[in-house]
Every structure is written in C-alpha cells, then in structure tokens.
Amino acid sequence: MTIEKFSEISQPFKVILLDSYGVLRNHDGLIPGVVECVNRLRAEGKHLRVLTNNAARSPAAAAKNLKKYGLRGIPAAEIITSGATTRHFLQYKIRTGKVVYLGTPQSAEYIIGAGLEAVHISEVDLDDLTDIKAVAFLDDEGYDKNVDVNHVINLLRHCQVPVVVANTDLLYPVSKDNVALATGSVARLVEYVLGRRFIQFGKPASQMFQFAFESLLRDFPDLTHADVLMVGDTLHTDILGGNTFGVSTALVLSGNTRAERAETEISSSGIIPDFIIQSIGA
Amino acid sequence: MTIEKFSEISQPFKVILLDSYGVLRNHDGLIPGVVECVNRLRAEGKHLRVLTNNAARSPAAAAKNLKKYGLRGIPAAEIITSGATTRHFLQYKIRTGKVVYLGTPQSAEYIIGAGLEAVHISEVDLDDLTDIKAVAFLDDEGYDKNVDVNHVINLLRHCQVPVVVANTDLLYPVSKDNVALATGSVARLVEYVLGRRFIQFGKPASQMFQFAFESLLRDFPDLTHADVLMVGDTLHTDILGGNTFGVSTALVLSGNTRAERAETEISSSGIIPDFIIQSIGA
Amino acid sequence: MTIEKFSEISQPFKVILLDSYGVLRNHDGLIPGVVECVNRLRAEGKHLRVLTNNAARSPAAAAKNLKKYGLRGIPAAEIITSGATTRHFLQYKIRTGKVVYLGTPQSAEYIIGAGLEAVHISEVDLDDLTDIKAVAFLDDEGYDKNVDVNHVINLLRHCQVPVVVANTDLLYPVSKDNVALATGSVARLVEYVLGRRFIQFGKPASQMFQFAFESLLRDFPDLTHADVLMVGDTLHTDILGGNTFGVSTALVLSGNTRAERAETEISSSGIIPDFIIQSIGA
Amino acid sequence: MTIEKFSEISQPFKVILLDSYGVLRNHDGLIPGVVECVNRLRAEGKHLRVLTNNAARSPAAAAKNLKKYGLRGIPAAEIITSGATTRHFLQYKIRTGKVVYLGTPQSAEYIIGAGLEAVHISEVDLDDLTDIKAVAFLDDEGYDKNVDVNHVINLLRHCQVPVVVANTDLLYPVSKDNVALATGSVARLVEYVLGRRFIQFGKPASQMFQFAFESLLRDFPDLTHADVLMVGDTLHTDILGGNTFGVSTALVLSGNTRAERAETEISSSGIIPDFIIQSIGA
Known part of the structure; x- marks a missing residue:
C-alpha cells in the first residue's frame, strides 16, 4: 500500500470532488491544512465541489457550518447534498x-x-x-x-x-x-x-456525481470523466461511487478508514481507490 | 389446488403440532370448531403440541389466554413458545x-x-x-x-x-x-x-420442533418423523419449518394465507405444504 | 391500471430512450407498427437512443441486426450498449x-x-x-x-x-x-x-442513461431530465433505471411484462412507471 | 484469545461430535495425534459421531477413506453425512x-x-x-x-x-x-x-446434529444438550451449527481457520466458540 501526497496526485485533474466529513472536518473540527489546500487548489484554477450524504440541512446551512469551523472558501453553490439530488428528483418526477x-x-x-x-x-x-x-x-x-x-x-x-x-x-x-x-x-x-x-440518493448512488458533472459540462462541454478526481474517507460510499461513475478516486486516511485497517478493507471489499493519501492537508 | 378435510388427513399421524394464531384463534377470537376438533384428537389418542413464535409471555400465560377465548383443552405443558427454546439455550450455553x-x-x-x-x-x-x-x-x-x-x-x-x-x-x-x-x-x-x-429461535428454525419431538421421544422411543403433522397458517414459518424438520405439513386458510392467494404464494415461494385445509374446525 | 396510447404520451418529450428486446422486437421479429412509430418520432424532431443490456455485440452489429429484422431507421450512433459503457469505464479508469x-x-x-x-x-x-x-x-x-x-x-x-x-x-x-x-x-x-x-453496467445502473444524456447535453445545453422519456418492457431494469435517473418512464406490455401480471408486479415491486402502454406501435 | 488443550476441555462431555476435513484429516493426510486421541476418547467411554458435509459418498465409503489415511477407529455407523440426512428427508417426506x-x-x-x-x-x-x-x-x-x-x-x-x-x-x-x-x-x-x-442440509443446518442426538437419545433417554461437544474447523458451519443447536463448541486451528485470523473472524462474524484448541491431536 503506497501512500501518496495529495499535492502530487491532484495535478492532472481539472475537477476535484470532496467528501465533507472525514475529508474537510471530523468530530474534532477542521482537519489540519485544509484551508491551505483549498486555497492552493483555487490558485491552480481547479473546480471544486463538495459531495455530502446529508439531507438534514441545505447547502447554505452546510456552507455556514464549514465557515463556523474556519473554512470560508466553499460557497453554498459548490456544495451538493444528497437532499439536493432528492429535491431534483421530486421536482422532475413527482x-x-x-x-x-x-x-x-x-x-x-x-x-x-x-x-x-x-x-x-x-x-x-x-x-x-x-x-x-x-x-x-x-x-x-x-x-x-x-x-x-x-x-x-x-x-x-x-x-x-x-x-x-x-x-x-x-x-x-x-x-x-x-x-x-x-x-x-x-x-x-x-x-x-x-x-x-x-x-x-447519496453516494455510492451516482446522482450527486452526475449533478456535479452535468452542471460543469454546461459550461465546459469538453470535460470528460478523466478530468475528475473524487476524494473521500469511506470505501463503500465515496470510492465505490466514484469508481462506478468512472472517475479517479483517492482514499484519505483522516476519517472513517484508519491507516492500519485500509489494506484489509480494500482487499476484502474489492473497492479499490486509484490513490491513497494521508489527508488533503498533509 | 385441492382443499382437504382435516379430519380425513389427520388419521395416520400420532402427533399433531399446531400453530396458535391463525389455527386456534385469530383477531376475532376462537376459530369455529376448534374446541370440538381438539376434543376429537384427544379421543383418538393423539399427542398435541402448540408451537408459537412468542417470547412475550410464558406457556402458563399462553394457556390461560387460550382458556379466556374458550379453549380449555390445552395445558401449559403442551405449549412450546420460542421463548422457552431461548431459555433452554441460555441455560445450557450461557x-x-x-x-x-x-x-x-x-x-x-x-x-x-x-x-x-x-x-x-x-x-x-x-x-x-x-x-x-x-x-x-x-x-x-x-x-x-x-x-x-x-x-x-x-x-x-x-x-x-x-x-x-x-x-x-x-x-x-x-x-x-x-x-x-x-x-x-x-x-x-x-x-x-x-x-x-x-x-x-422461533419457526422456521428447528428448535421448537426438536423440543417437541425430543420430549415425546423420551416417552415413545419408536416415534419417527413420519408420525408427525405440523399445522399452520404461514408458509415462511410453519410450513417451511415443518418441511425442513422432515415432518408432514398442512396449511390452513383460516389465518395469514388467504384462499385466493395460496396457490400463487406456494408457487412463487416454493414452500409446498403436503396438505391444504380450510381450518382445523371445518 | 390505465393503458395509454404512446402517440399521446410521447408529445411533451424531446428525447425518447428505447429498450430494444421487448420494445422494438421480440422472439417473433419486429413488433407491429414499430417502423411507422420510429418514422413519426423522427418527423416530430425527437432525439432517439436505444439502450440495450448487451455486451455480446457492437452498436454497429446491433444496428445491422435491427435492419435485418426490417427496422432501418436506427443508426449505430444512436445505439448505446452496456458493453459501450463498460468500454468507456475501462478506457478512463484502467x-x-x-x-x-x-x-x-x-x-x-x-x-x-x-x-x-x-x-x-x-x-x-x-x-x-x-x-x-x-x-x-x-x-x-x-x-x-x-x-x-x-x-x-x-x-x-x-x-x-x-x-x-x-x-x-x-x-x-x-x-x-x-x-x-x-x-x-x-x-x-x-x-x-x-x-x-x-x-x-447495464440498466438499472445509470451509466447508459448518463451516456445518452451527457452526449445530448454537449449539443443541447438546455436539456433537462424533464425532457426525457424511457420506454421499456422490464420493471427491474428499464423502469427502475429510468425512475432512479429521474426521467419519465413508460412500461410497454409487448415484452417481458404481460398485461395480466403488470398490476401485481408493479404493486409488489414498488417500481412504478409514469405510463403504461400496449406497445409503441399500437 | 485463550488456546486450550483438547484433553482438558473434553472431560465433562459424554458425546463428542467431530467434523472430518480439518479436524481428523486435511489435504496432507491424517492430522498428527488423531489416532491416539480417538483411542483415548474410546477408553474414556465417550460416544463419538463424525458429522461431515458430504453427499458425494456413503458413510461406508467415508469410513473406508478414513481407514486408508490410517484412522481405523471410526465405523460407518458413527459417520453422519449430509447425504444421509437428505435421504432421511426424501424417505419421510417424498x-x-x-x-x-x-x-x-x-x-x-x-x-x-x-x-x-x-x-x-x-x-x-x-x-x-x-x-x-x-x-x-x-x-x-x-x-x-x-x-x-x-x-x-x-x-x-x-x-x-x-x-x-x-x-x-x-x-x-x-x-x-x-x-x-x-x-x-x-x-x-x-x-x-x-x-x-x-x-x-449440512451444517450449519441442524438436521445432522438432530440425527446424532436423537439416535443417542433412544439409547440414553437422560442425555441433554449439556452433555455434547461439537469440534470443527469452520465458524460458519461447525461452530454456528453447534451453537444454534445449543451444544458446546470447540474451534480447532488445524483446518480452515488459521490461528492468526481466528480472533478477527470470530469478532467480525459474531460466531463465538466456547473453546479454541490447536488440534484434537495436540
């Protein structure tokens, strides 16, 4: 199991999709280095989206919550909740x-x-x-x-x-x-x-990935799945969802999946990330 | 789908196992003819056991409850609850x-x-x-x-x-x-x-069937599975459990399984009773 | 269960997604009226895509096969096979x-x-x-x-x-x-x-729906899920997949799902099409 | 995880049930010490039964096979195959x-x-x-x-x-x-x-346990589940089956379950043996 540095693997991608809990913050607050990481990705011109399995609050409330923790760089418009994909479904189907x-x-x-x-x-x-x-x-x-x-x-x-x-x-x-x-x-x-x-709805289902990809595609019609990296801390949601959607995936060890268990869990589940990194802030 | 009469199919069996809810009584009270049926089985010298998926009350309380509904002929000693098999397990294993x-x-x-x-x-x-x-x-x-x-x-x-x-x-x-x-x-x-x-514990698991069979076997060492008929109203518990234990099974239509659905449910589940009867009292 | 006419329900949609086996043809050959239906949809300016769970042959071979049966109006470029979405995955992920x-x-x-x-x-x-x-x-x-x-x-x-x-x-x-x-x-x-x-890959998974939608979105950036109708004969693939992707769905009775079983299967599965039609050719 | 000696834990039991592959022999032949162990159990007056998930050969052929490997002390009458319980079912139910x-x-x-x-x-x-x-x-x-x-x-x-x-x-x-x-x-x-x-049929289902227990009960009507120990190498068959039947269970590390994995497998499956031993011959 090779652990790589996020700043090195993120280079080729135009779009970075980030899980929230376990990637940006955990029960202790913001994960160290996250503010600097987001600033660097912005400076490099990358498009960011946060994909969070949550229907308990709106994207605006989620953005406010991240700000409270100290992360100001993520506007509500870049946060996709599983609630939002559910709303989209209700609007078009019901x-x-x-x-x-x-x-x-x-x-x-x-x-x-x-x-x-x-x-x-x-x-x-x-x-x-x-x-x-x-x-x-x-x-x-x-x-x-x-x-x-x-x-x-x-x-x-x-x-x-x-x-x-x-x-x-x-x-x-x-x-x-x-x-x-x-x-x-x-x-x-x-x-x-x-x-x-x-x-x-919610990862590993594909609607949140679609939602992010389709919205970017309207502005950048040349975008392909090869341009996108999904970063998450949970194999069964973030990594399985990203793999199935056909984008690259990076597992962080700053959340649900602990370093000492990662290899066993990957091997027994067969859910294989393209990259493993300590944290996006490391 | 042939519907037979209970008094005709019960002849060859020495032991009759009966589910309670749906066979002896339902939400309206005692099923018509049940008192006469139990008396007849007693007169014919058959051994009876009631097998009920219930750990909410003791066999004594269950017997009392049947009496309240008007069925006096079932003593607590002939009622096997899933609670009793659970107690047996706790006693021997824990x-x-x-x-x-x-x-x-x-x-x-x-x-x-x-x-x-x-x-x-x-x-x-x-x-x-x-x-x-x-x-x-x-x-x-x-x-x-x-x-x-x-x-x-x-x-x-x-x-x-x-x-x-x-x-x-x-x-x-x-x-x-x-x-x-x-x-x-x-x-x-x-x-x-x-x-x-x-x-x-509880049907379709086999412990209640075993409990009944082993207790009878201590008194009648010649008893075989061919001597036993299980009567119940639910395919997935009574009939599956009886079939798996290797005894004959009769589905009654006086409870969960309605006459107009019986054939479809048998065919789609593959759980096939040996007999189908309207009710034990009919 | 109301059975509607395809020519009446298809009006509001800009894109029609069609399953192949059971919708365009079955084991007897082309379903009656299909050629006329496809011609009418073309005349109305609708975009068509055929979504078929098949990795045994290429879109070109599938188009040739439809021609052999007498349906000339579907070019290979409008046929999306589950093999094609698999190839796309292998290309971008492997x-x-x-x-x-x-x-x-x-x-x-x-x-x-x-x-x-x-x-x-x-x-x-x-x-x-x-x-x-x-x-x-x-x-x-x-x-x-x-x-x-x-x-x-x-x-x-x-x-x-x-x-x-x-x-x-x-x-x-x-x-x-x-x-x-x-x-x-x-x-x-x-x-x-x-x-x-x-x-x-393959319906009900969403990749084939995405593939169709994203390719149309590159040309028509205003397209929304409300513009799309999926037509299929199988609840667990076509209708479940379309419902989950958030597009409208129509079940045809010309394939796997027989008219006399449709209501029971819909109700027991909970997979509910927006429309039910006899066949696209009726 | 405490590893005990078989000769010490087997004392209180009157009946020892043994899996075959992984307990008596493996792909290398007889497990060292097995002949001596069987002789000792006989000398102590214990009743033995071999319970094997196998319908490919008869008990007689299985006994012959053990003899070929060097274990002469197990007659066909003490071998219960899952084929034999299947035959019993066919005979009484079909x-x-x-x-x-x-x-x-x-x-x-x-x-x-x-x-x-x-x-x-x-x-x-x-x-x-x-x-x-x-x-x-x-x-x-x-x-x-x-x-x-x-x-x-x-x-x-x-x-x-x-x-x-x-x-x-x-x-x-x-x-x-x-x-x-x-x-x-x-x-x-x-x-x-x-x-x-x-x-x-076959462990973890209970029929083979019943078959063994009922046959002994005919000769020893005082026998209880507390008198019985099941010894096996596989958590999901031998140990789960024995636990569910309500007898004591011992996991051996001479077969499917390797010593270094035993603790993790027990904990993640929740299938908990009463004892863990290296092998019955150790």
Whole structure:
C-alpha cells in the first residue's frame, strides 16, 4: 500500500470532488491544512465541489457550518447534498401533490423547495391517503421511531407511490466511540419487511456525481470523466461511487478508514481507490 | 389446488403440532370448531403440541389466554413458545452471568428462569460491560426504539458475546388492516448494520420442533418423523419449518394465507405444504 | 391500471430512450407498427437512443441486426450498449495493461476498443498474474462453466483488481417457454462466494442513461431530465433505471411484462412507471 | 484469545461430535495425534459421531477413506453425512416417485436408498415432467454446468416440487492455494435467479446434529444438550451449527481457520466458540 501526497496526485485533474466529513472536518473540527489546500487548489484554477450524504440541512446551512469551523472558501453553490439530488428528483418526477416525510422540519425544505406539499408522517391519516404522491426518508431525527415507522409501513401497504431515501448511510458517528442509526438504516428496515427496493440518493448512488458533472459540462462541454478526481474517507460510499461513475478516486486516511485497517478493507471489499493519501492537508 | 378435510388427513399421524394464531384463534377470537376438533384428537389418542413464535409471555400465560377465548383443552405443558427454546439455550450455553435484553419485564422471565441475571438494555452502562454474557431480543415492546436500538448497537460493537433472537417474525397484525414491527425486524436491522447473524429461535428454525419431538421421544422411543403433522397458517414459518424438520405439513386458510392467494404464494415461494385445509374446525 | 396510447404520451418529450428486446422486437421479429412509430418520432424532431443490456455485440452489429429484422431507421450512433459503457469505464479508469474476460471474441472487442489487451480467462496462468489490471464479465457464452468459473474465482482470490460486469441481467429468453443464465448470474455467483460487489453496467445502473444524456447535453445545453422519456418492457431494469435517473418512464406490455401480471408486479415491486402502454406501435 | 488443550476441555462431555476435513484429516493426510486421541476418547467411554458435509459418498465409503489415511477407529455407523440426512428427508417426506438430481452416480445412491427413483438432470424431458416429486442438488460433479444448470432452472419454472440441497458448502479446497465451487454455490445461484429458498442440509443446518442426538437419545433417554461437544474447523458451519443447536463448541486451528485470523473472524462474524484448541491431536 503506497501512500501518496495529495499535492502530487491532484495535478492532472481539472475537477476535484470532496467528501465533507472525514475529508474537510471530523468530530474534532477542521482537519489540519485544509484551508491551505483549498486555497492552493483555487490558485491552480481547479473546480471544486463538495459531495455530502446529508439531507438534514441545505447547502447554505452546510456552507455556514464549514465557515463556523474556519473554512470560508466553499460557497453554498459548490456544495451538493444528497437532499439536493432528492429535491431534483421530486421536482422532475413527482411535480405536484403531497410528499409524506420522515425527518426534521429543516429536511422538509427539500420537498417544499421542489414545489410540493410536505406532510409529516405523524400527520398522515391512514383512512384518507388522497393526493399522496410520494414518501421520503429524509433524516433520522424529527419523528418517533416507536410509532412512526409502523405508520409508514402501513401507509405503504395501502398506497402505491414512489419512495425515496435521501441518504443511504447506515450509521453515523455521535462521539469518538459511538454511532447512531442513520436514515438509510430505517429505510432499509422498511424495504426489508415490505420486500421492496426504494429509490436511493447519496453516494455510492451516482446522482450527486452526475449533478456535479452535468452542471460543469454546461459550461465546459469538453470535460470528460478523466478530468475528475473524487476524494473521500469511506470505501463503500465515496470510492465505490466514484469508481462506478468512472472517475479517479483517492482514499484519505483522516476519517472513517484508519491507516492500519485500509489494506484489509480494500482487499476484502474489492473497492479499490486509484490513490491513497494521508489527508488533503498533509 | 385441492382443499382437504382435516379430519380425513389427520388419521395416520400420532402427533399433531399446531400453530396458535391463525389455527386456534385469530383477531376475532376462537376459530369455529376448534374446541370440538381438539376434543376429537384427544379421543383418538393423539399427542398435541402448540408451537408459537412468542417470547412475550410464558406457556402458563399462553394457556390461560387460550382458556379466556374458550379453549380449555390445552395445558401449559403442551405449549412450546420460542421463548422457552431461548431459555433452554441460555441455560445450557450461557449458564451464568448477565443477559442484556430488549423486551418487557414478563419476557425477561425466560432469562431469570434459566438461572441468569436479566439486565434491561436501558440500564447498561457502556463504560462497564463486566460479566455481560449474552444479549437477547425478546419482545418488540418494553423499550424505547429512539434510544435503545442505538444503545444495543454500541454495546455489541464493544462487547463480543452471543446474541439470541427469541422470535424472528418480522411483522404482526394489530388490527384487521394494520401491522406492527415484531422483534425479528428490530434484530434484523441490528444484524444488518453490524454485518453479523444472530442465533434465531422461533419457526422456521428447528428448535421448537426438536423440543417437541425430543420430549415425546423420551416417552415413545419408536416415534419417527413420519408420525408427525405440523399445522399452520404461514408458509415462511410453519410450513417451511415443518418441511425442513422432515415432518408432514398442512396449511390452513383460516389465518395469514388467504384462499385466493395460496396457490400463487406456494408457487412463487416454493414452500409446498403436503396438505391444504380450510381450518382445523371445518 | 390505465393503458395509454404512446402517440399521446410521447408529445411533451424531446428525447425518447428505447429498450430494444421487448420494445422494438421480440422472439417473433419486429413488433407491429414499430417502423411507422420510429418514422413519426423522427418527423416530430425527437432525439432517439436505444439502450440495450448487451455486451455480446457492437452498436454497429446491433444496428445491422435491427435492419435485418426490417427496422432501418436506427443508426449505430444512436445505439448505446452496456458493453459501450463498460468500454468507456475501462478506457478512463484502467487505461493500460491486461483485462481478463469471460465471453466470446466479439465481446472482447470492447476491451480492445479501449486500448487494452484482452486475455481470455482460459489463458490465465495463476502463477503469473503480472500486469493484469481488471477482470470483465462480458457474455454468458465463449467459455466453459465447468472450469473457467473456478479459474476466475481463484484468480480473484490471488489478485486485487477491479471487476466489471458488462450486463447484469440474470436470465434471457431462449425460446417462448425457456430461459438461460445471462452474464449477470455468473458474476453474481462469483460475487457471492467471494463476499464482494463488482462494478455493474447495464440498466438499472445509470451509466447508459448518463451516456445518452451527457452526449445530448454537449449539443443541447438546455436539456433537462424533464425532457426525457424511457420506454421499456422490464420493471427491474428499464423502469427502475429510468425512475432512479429521474426521467419519465413508460412500461410497454409487448415484452417481458404481460398485461395480466403488470398490476401485481408493479404493486409488489414498488417500481412504478409514469405510463403504461400496449406497445409503441399500437 | 485463550488456546486450550483438547484433553482438558473434553472431560465433562459424554458425546463428542467431530467434523472430518480439518479436524481428523486435511489435504496432507491424517492430522498428527488423531489416532491416539480417538483411542483415548474410546477408553474414556465417550460416544463419538463424525458429522461431515458430504453427499458425494456413503458413510461406508467415508469410513473406508478414513481407514486408508490410517484412522481405523471410526465405523460407518458413527459417520453422519449430509447425504444421509437428505435421504432421511426424501424417505419421510417424498416417499414415492422420481427425484431429479445433479451429481455423480454414487451420490444418487442416497435417493435410491430412500426407495425412490433417481433421474439424472440430463435425462429430463421438459415436455414430460410426470411423476417428478422432488429435485436434489447432491454434488458439484457428474453434470455439465454449461447446459444442466439451465435445464434445472427451466424444470423448476414449469414444475412445482420441493428442492433439497444435500450440502450447502460454497467452496471446497482442491489444493493448498485453490478452491472450487461446491454444490451449495450452484444451488444458491438457482435459488437466486428463481427468487426461492430450497431446503438445506449440512451444517450449519441442524438436521445432522438432530440425527446424532436423537439416535443417542433412544439409547440414553437422560442425555441433554449439556452433555455434547461439537469440534470443527469452520465458524460458519461447525461452530454456528453447534451453537444454534445449543451444544458446546470447540474451534480447532488445524483446518480452515488459521490461528492468526481466528480472533478477527470470530469478532467480525459474531460466531463465538466456547473453546479454541490447536488440534484434537495436540
């Protein structure tokens, strides 16, 4: 396993896609050297996009959050959340009517932003399902798992509508040692008991990569997949997603994947990054 | 699809194993003709056992419940719950120490009955896991799914002990039209996010069949699998379990499997009962 | 279930994506009315692309084949095969070296066309794996399943390289009543025994949709997903893939999905087309 | 991870169940000390049974094979193969008619021994499926995987009968470094493409444990699960099967599970043996 320097491998690429948690920051705050790295990439004329599995807050709120940590160089327009690709789907595929959601009021902004009516799962009356056009799993907070998961299962047994999952992550860190169930786990459970597969957003699914690539392609019609590097800390989301989308991938060791486990995890999963680097700031 | 009469197919068998919900009773009360059927089987000298996927109450409480509905002929000694096979496992494999459980205080009786100390998941301190010897998923009630599911996930990430699931049913009916998540679903979710498989009790697993067969074998050493008929209303538990254990199986249409769907479900699942009957009381 | 007319639903769309088998032709030859339909769509100025899960022949060979059946209006440049998206991946991600393949010599053209060296699985010496950069499952024919499947399993146990599956279909029709294992099944078996997930091409994966959309976007930068309709006969590939990519979808009843089964299959799978039509020629 | 001595842990048990490959012998021949160990267990009055996932040869042939390697002390009557439990199932559940099989002529003896007619898959005429009562996957050899796997898939699409898998192992070693697909893999592929689950024999399924326990129970009605120790080299078959059956388990490091990997594999799988020993002969 060769560990390379980010400043050396990033040269040939015109576009750098960056995961947020584990690449730009972690539970301790900003990863050392990240501000300098972003400044250098800007100076070199590279296009940046942050791709984050998150439907709990808007790109604007995510940009504000990075600023709070000390990273001012990433405007909201360069942040692509899995919530934003979900909103895009709702806007083009659902168009009108009610979307039932599991999540916080902030996460519901992605439904409202698509011009649709957001109805919290707890407000659904199973005897009147008129005009419900879709169901969205947006966030792991904002509802009661003792009653609302059963409620959505019964809703979906009675009502045949598309279901979207805005973030397929299974777990997320809540402290150095502990984790909590993310939205993807709750959705996976409902899929399993119903014997169905929902429409999934968030890496490794390709919509966020597409979103970034298509938006750049409108300005730079000569862009190809060979011009793009995805940088992330998680094999099953960032690296698998980037590999499948056909762009180059770099695994950082500043997040989920620890240096001493990287080789075993790559080999047992078969998800192989093109490069391994310590951190983008190192 | 030929529908036969129970009184005609039951003749050759010395032992009749019966599921409870859907065979003896349903959400409306006792299934018509069940009292007469049990009396007839007794008169014919057949041995009966009720096999029920349930760790929420003891065999004694289950017998009392059947009596309440009007069926007096089934003593507690003839009721085998998935909780009882779980208790048997804990007694022989774990032997001493603490067993952490998710469930009601009544369900914890199966741990206490095995001579072990029952600790509710909410009482576990992740900083002191001393003497925890096993984890048991007993019931879908008695804990808060908003916090205790995360708690057991973190416990199992820090502590390498056997995990048992006392009832692998995924859903159970709460009214004519609606269902709720059963213990098996919560356990399946935890298995999925941890990448592990737990030890599973309850049909289709074979322990309840074994328990019934071995107990009869001690008294009747000549008994063979050909002497036994399992009667149930669910293909994936009763019929699959009976088929795999090597005994004859009869599907009743008085519970989960509706007459108009039976043929399709048999054919698409490949789980084929030896007989199909309307109900044991018909 | 409302069955609509294709000529009425196709109006608002600028781009029509068509599956081949089941939409343009079936085992009996061309589906009636297809030639007239394609002519009408051309006259209306719509852009067409055929998306076919096939790595057994080139787009040129596929166009020739449609001509043989009587459909002259589809040039090779408008046919996107899953083999072509696989070639694109190999070209941008692998770049140089040897690619081991399971398939016919024709399927290997997709490797050679990417500027790489194609090595048939039967020619691999497990004691010299130098310079092998990827493995590709291309076709279900062209190798001996008695020995070559074991050979690729042992190769992948010794050699950590990306693996691509050029067509994830599990079965394909060989006559009116019978089917055969497609490439996707063989790959799935190898994934299963190795505990890995390979990179998958072919609907429902999004690369073919992207390929079509990005190529049109270079010429028409204002194009959006709302301008696109995918037409296919299979829920799990055409409709799921189109829905996930965020374009409109129409299920035809002229192929895999029979009219009398459509409603049940939609409802049990939860894969919901925006439209249902008899055939594009009706 | 504490490694104990077999002679010390075996004391409290009246019955010792032993896996064959990896416990008694491996690809080099008999494991050192095995003859002495078996003699000692006999002298101590313990009951022995060998439980082997194998339907390729009869217990008599397996006993002869052990003798050839130098182990004379295991008579055929103490060897339980997964083929024997399959035969038991066919005898009690199928009773009469034709059983289609995939395997060698030797493996078909298990069908003939159950009083049924064995029909090789290659001899099946899809236009005349009269009197076919079951399908059995017996061995990975004895048929052509290029044509017979498709043949059994089409047979099962047209004919609704029980399917049994006599050995669910996925891979088996063919040399120090290489493996081959076992019967279980071929069956798993067919299950997957048909969306069905077959009836499975061989560890970790419980039938072989039951078979051993019930046969001893007829002679020793006081026997309990606490009297039994299962010794094996594979976590997912021997140890999982023994744990689920509720008997004590000992993992040996003389076969599949290498000492340096044991701790990681136990911890990641959650399959926890009661004891770990170097070998039964050490």
